[in-house]
Amino acid sequence: MEIVNKKIEDLVGENLIFASVLYYFGIKFYDYCDKTLKQVCEERQLDTNIVIKSLESVEKNDDNNNIQLVSYPVELIIEYLKHTHYIFIKQKLPFIARLLETIDEKHTGSSNFVEDLKLVFPLFVQDFIEHIYEEEDTLFNYILSLSKTLHGKMHPSQIYYQMEKHSIQKYAMEHELHGDEMEGIRKITQNYQIRESDELPVRVLVSELKNFDKELTVHANVENNVLFPKVMQLESDVKKWMADKIMFN
Structure with missing residues (x-):
């Protein structure tokens, strides 16, 4: 199932870090558990593609291990x-x-x-x-x-x-x-x-x-x-x- 059609509860259940990403977009996951990501984005007038890219970037983000400040x-x-x-x-x-x-x-x-x-x-x-x-x-x-x-x-x-x-x-x-x-x-x-x-x-x-x-x-x-x-x-x-x-x- 595409990420856009998954329920918020399922998304967060699969990757707990998604909860904080959604929160920064104003989506409190516990208030939208039964709605799909698409439904929530439409309801809150958010760009679905931007939200999805942010969610996907969390899984790939390894910045903390690659900080080169020396x-x-x-x-x-x-x-x-x-x-x-x-x-x-x-x-x-x-x-x-x-x-x-x-x-x-x-x-x-x-x-x-x-x-x-x-x-x-x-x-x-x-x-x-x-x-x-x-x-x-x-x-x-x-x-x-x-x-x-x-x-x-x-x-x-x-x-x-x-x-x-x-x-x-x-x-x-x-x-x-x-x-x-x-x-x-x-x-x-x-x-x-x-x-x-x-x-x-x-x-x-x-x-x-x-x-x-x-x-x-x-x-x-x-x-x-x-x-x-x-x-x-x-x-x-x-x-x-x-x-x-x-x-x-």
Whole structure:
């Protein structure tokens, strides 16, 4: 059967990731389970071909495993990380939160972790968002200041006072210590175990949490293995540049 003529419930049941793709088009799969993709697109005045291409691209998308950022300047790496932060905060987490809101006892089957998640997840989101904003306001701004200094776009006195307060090595060590943000949720869901007795919304929820965990791991690897090594060298170069400038003055 062509994808356009499949019921939404069947589409999502075959590939749980489709639920989030549909959500970004304004299609809440749990509200349209008995309708075909074609019917829903017509009802919501969506271009069916665009929706289908988005669904198909998810199955082929392997971007997370092919990120080649090592050769990029720190400015572009930070833009990539900021964009990822935006996707997390504006798309991924709201979808998971919405899923949790729609699940009640009749959906849970043998999974008794949903109520625990409803208590824990909002706290996780609050801490996560605070961490993201703090990282952007402190670490990222400091890194950009280092880069501006080497490119002659910041006065040496300004970066001197920043370097008195900040240390890339310290940031890197703290990042390693607080890296596993999903540990509690992983334990609650028994490592994202999906049971056949669970209804579709619960299976989608667990799948989304697992994918989010995977994306966070990729994100952390970019910071730990690409950004921090580059920025440690950048900070070292700035220190050497300032020492040379003092010597010749």
